[in-house]
Amino acid sequence: MTWFSTNWNIMFFPVYYSGHLATAQEKQSPMKKFRECSRIFGEDGLTLKLFLKRTAPFSILWTLTNYLYLLALKKLTATDVSALFCCNKAFVFLLSWIVLKDRFMGVRIVAAIMAITGIVMMAYADNFHADSIIGVAFAVGSASTSALYKVLFKMFLGSANFGEAAHFVSTLGFFNLIFISFTPVILYFTKVEHWSSFAALPWGCLCGMAGLWLAFNILVNVGVVLTYPILISIGTVLSVPGNAAVDLLKQEVIFNVVRLAATIIICIGFLLMLLPEEWDEITLRFINSLKEKKSEEHADEMTDPSVHLRGRSRANGTVSIPLA
Numbered sequence: 001m002t003w004f005s006t007n008w009n010i011m012f013f014p015v016y017y018s019g020h021l022a023t024a025q026e027k028q029s030p031m032k033k034f035r036e037c038s039r040i041f042g043e044d045g046l047t048l049k050l051f052l053k054r055t056a057p058f059s060i061l062w063t064l065t066n067y068l069y070l071l072a073l074k075k076l077t078a079t080d081v082s083a084l085f086c087c088n089k090a091f092v093f094l095l096s097w098i099v100l101k102d103r104f105m106g107v108r109i110v111a112a113i114m115a116i117t118g119i120v121m122m123a124y125a126d127n128f129h130a131d132s133i134i135g136v137a138f139a140v141g142s143a144s145t146s147a148l149y150k151v152l153f154k155m156f157l158g159s160a161n162f163g164e165a166a167h168f169v170s171t172l173g174f175f176n177l178i179f180i181s182f183t184p185v186i187l188y189f190t191k192v193e194h195w196s197s198f199a200a201l202p203w204g205c206l207c208g209m210a211g212l213w214l215a216f217n218i219l220v221n222v223g224v225v226l227t228y229p230i231l232i233s234i235g236t237v238l239s240v241p242g243n244a245a246v247d248l249l250k251q252e253v254i255f256n257v258v259r260l261a262a263t264i265i266i267c268i269g270f271l272l273m274l275l276p277e278e279w280d281e282i283t284l285r286f287i288n289s290l291k292e293k294k295s296e297e298h299a300d301e302m303t304d305p306s307v308h309l310r311g312r313s314r315a316n317g318t319v320s321i322p323l324a
């Protein structure tokens with residue numbers, strides 16, 4: 001499932017180029033646009049050396065993230081897995097702080113502690129049952145490899161625009177098709193994985209999942225370009241109550257207090273991670289502006305009775321000068 005879905009990433013750049021032809025005033029040829037977006041790999045573009053050097057580690061991390069996520073779904077509910085995957089934001093902060101020397105933020109340390117607390121509580125929800133612990137380990141491993149992918153991408157490739165991101169994801173899909181194809185075969189013959197004949201495989205479900213996976217990657221990159229990254233991150237949190245609703249209605253899953261508390265703690269920690277670096281300064285400015293507004297309203301209230309008194313005095317034929 002992971003290998004098959006990742007192959008669909010090859011279509012990312014063609015979809016992007018189709019959008020370019022439909023919206024751009026100055027149309028570019030496919031090769032010219034391809035070379036332009038290849039600058040994400042360096043000034044020389046995409047060479048065979050860079051293809052192997054830069055694509056291989058990211059392709060492995062991509063495969064591990066999705067593979068571990070699917071393994072976690074075999075052991076836990078979709079709600080638990082989506083909640084645990086939200087911990088990747090905390091892992092990104094810790095790795096960025098250690099590797100990229102990003103600014104230290106106390107609130108994010110608190111959020112990381114909340115994420116770790118939620119992980120432990122999620123394992124405790126089933127009294128540390130073997131399947132539960134294994135499922136939590138798979139989900140946390142998926143979140144960890146996802147965080148490592150993001151930190152390494154920022155370290156080696158920096159920020160990328162929509163075209164460069166489409167080029168890179170399509171390159172990952174091409175690398176997956178060529179070099180990762182032997183992995184499912186090895187897993188099959190070593191009896192780690194098993195599947196029936198190709199005719200018996202649910203191709204409709206596989207294609208539907210792969211198409212949704214591709215749509216997710218496209219929408220995330222489009223959303224970052226057109227809106228704000230924080231909105232995309234909030235969408236990740238919204239997947240938790242969405243999965244919970246499906247689990248309650250379709251799977252008839254019963255959420256105990258510990259599991260519910262762990263999910264809420266992890267989601268709160270995730271939201272704390274979304275606070276900007278200067279959040280404390282913004283909060284202080286906001287509080288000061290509220291105080292100034294209240295003081296102005298209080299001053300207006302103090303002047304209103306004097307104005308009213310002046311109006312009454314004039315009506316009686318006398319003038320009253322209010323005290324300062």
